[in-house]
């Protein structure tokens with residue numbers, strides 16, 4: 313039996329991946345890593361092997377990954393501090409004889425991409441390639457749900473979507489589609505030493521998305537263009553820290569503005585203007601669109617508009 317170890321197993325991505333692998337009858341082949349095993353009691357009952365491991369304590373990871381054949385390395389959440397964390401996981405995998413590391417990377421990891429998230433992903437890819445393990449890089453585009461369901465309610469409430477993207481485009485992808493691709497790579501043959509840009513089906517700018525959101529929620533959302541300083545001032549006023557802080561969230565979202573301002577710049581400069589059919593190639597079905605996500609959450613978005621219009 314092939315044993316699969318998953319880091320970040322208690323997070324949104326990790327939970328979805330675990331659910332799908334359990335549904336395929338692989339629950340007893342899963343090793344799930346968390347800093348707080350009590351969070352994954354449900355998984356123990358489903359037959360998974362839940363183990364303690366902390367990216368910040370490399371010594372915990374060798375034991376945590378022991379016996380695994382494949383690793384789904386779900387990138388950590390502390391943007392800018394992930395290289396040593398991921399190095400610890402990759403070193404542990406190599407030491408434990410893991411043969412294949414599947415890593416959740418970012419749609420464009422080239423140096424020309426100004427998004428600061430690209431740095432951690434680029435360096436991590438380099439570390440994985442140097443580890444001696446086979447690799448697959450799932451280069452995920454911007455998650456549509458992060459934009460529509462996390463940031464969207466704020467746009468609906470204020471009627472304003474402030475942006476510095478100046479018409480730049482990206483092909484946002486459903487996080488669930490990204491997870492389905494990971495499951496495909498974990499359970500199929502032939503994905504070793506390949507990188508897949510995992511994107512949605514359409515290249516859209518924020519004007520397009522604001523129009524779709526307005527139509528769905530029944531309230532006009534105006535896209536207002538600003539520059540990087542304007543974005544920083546906006547995020548500062550919301551109390552969002554410039555640098556990432558572990559376990560700190562504003563309005564339930566672990567924002568940090570250095571990340572988001574550079575992300576907007578990347579869109580503006582065309583660095584995220586990438587669209588592939590890799591979701592279909594990997595899963596056998598078409599990627600779902602931003603419009604599909606908005607439609608699927610129309611009632612929620614309408615309710616936000618009603619609640620914030622009073």
Ligand SMILES: NC(=O)c1ccc[n+]([C@@H]2O[C@H](COP(=O)([O-])OP(=O)(O)OC[C@H]3O[C@@H](n4cnc5c(N)ncnc54)[C@H](OP(=O)(O)O)[C@@H]3O)[C@@H](O)[C@H]2O)c1
Nearest residue numbers: 320321322323324325346347366367387388389453454455
């Ligand atoms: N492309 C995009 O637009 C986009 C958007 C959002 C996220 N992402 C990527 O997707 C990844 C997963 O997102 P998510 O929503 O699933 O995150 P999440 O729900 O916040 O979960 C984060 C996970 O990371 C684990 N973790 C955090 N610090 C750790 C540490 N020191 N050692 C070990 N594990 C640690 C946590 O495990 P425990 O607390 O159980 O230890 C938790 O399971 C993110 O890191 C990011 O790279 C991409």
